[in-house]
Amino acid sequence: MPMDDDALPPPREPPIVADISRLSVDEIEQRIVGLKAEIARLETALKAKLASRAAADAAFKL
Numbered sequence: 001m002p003m004d005d006d007a008l009p010p011p012r013e014p015p016i017v018a019d020i021s022r023l024s025v026d027e028i029e030q031r032i033v034g035l036k037a038e039i040a041r042l043e044t045a046l047k048a049k050l051a052s053r054a055a056a057d058a059a060f061k062l
Contacts, residue, residue, distance in 0.1 A: 020028065 023031070
């Protein structure tokens, strides 16, 4: 039976490396930029989900 891609959980990003002492300044700066972009993406998704929840709550509280 073929697997449905929608049924699979999204792939998880590799965990944040705990030992950052070996990273260069440039690598740290790049990492910060990437993490800030991920935070912005998550905040956008959160706002959309909260708006959806609020709309559903309003519809069911009639």
